[in-house]
Amino acid sequence: RQIFEGECGDAVLQGLVVLDVSPAPDASQLLVQVGPLAPAVPLDPAAVAAALAGAAGWLRTEVAAAITRKRTPRLVFRYVPGAPMCTDDDCRSDGESEVQP
Secondary structure, eight states: OOOOOOOIHHHHHHHHHEEEEESSSSSTEEEEEESSSSSTTTOHHHHHHHHHHHHHHHHHHHHHHHHOOOOEEEEEEEEEOOOTOOOSSOOOOOOEEEEOO
16 A cells, blocks of 8 residues: 555555455565555546556555565455455456456
């Protein structure tokens, strides 16, 4: 969450919060689920996907700086538009979009 709010100049990314990060299918790739920071402010899933795709390299670099591993995992993003602060599969809504850089 801190990366989106504090260090990112993109308004779309600043409107997102990280909901969950999990291995997908293993630790070489991580599924990063993001949702709207303010559920009352709708975000366009296409704009979210484009912003995440454009920032994927930078986000991976930020992850690499924050962890101590030989290889930085690949990040796959999934936008969950109606599930702020939700972390389990039952909270997902229709309209998810996934970004694979």
